[in-house]
Amino acid sequence: MTSLDPAIADQLKRNADGLVCAVVQERGSNDVLMVAWMNDEALHLTLTTRQATYFSRSRNELWVKGAxxxxxxxxxxVTLDCDGDTLLLTVTQSGGACHTGNHTCFDANRLL
Structure with a gap:
């Protein structure tokens, strides 16, 4: 396991599972592409490789987006919000961001 910089780790307010919410926004269009979760290792890998890496709650493992x-x-x-419980990632997306193949996870089911 890799280590997240303690100065960053100390600012995070994780949920009971040790995860922080990550909102992913497309650079240029500012579209919100998806929401995912990160643990300390996923955040460390994202910061060091610039490849978005998340923690899958259903599979209980790390995943690199697009692998x-x-x-x-x-x-x-990568920006941390004022409460320390949400990250905002600005990315260049290649292909659809949603597992359905849509550009964003918010392309369907408009409620208002």
Missing amino acids: TSGNTQHVHS
Whole structure:
């Protein structure tokens, strides 16, 4: 396991599972592409490789966005919100961000 910089780790407010919410926004269009979760290792890998890496709650493992689909995310910035419980990633998206193949996870089911 890799270590997240303690100065960053100390600012995070994780949920009971040790995860922080990550909102992913497309650079340029500002579209919100998806929401995912990160543990300390996923955040460390994202910050050091600039490849978006998340923690899958259903599979209980790390996953690099696009490793199997080819729909990658190159990370330009990572910002922590004022409460320390949500990250905002600004990315260049290659292919669809949603597992359905849609550009974003918010392309369907508009409620209002």
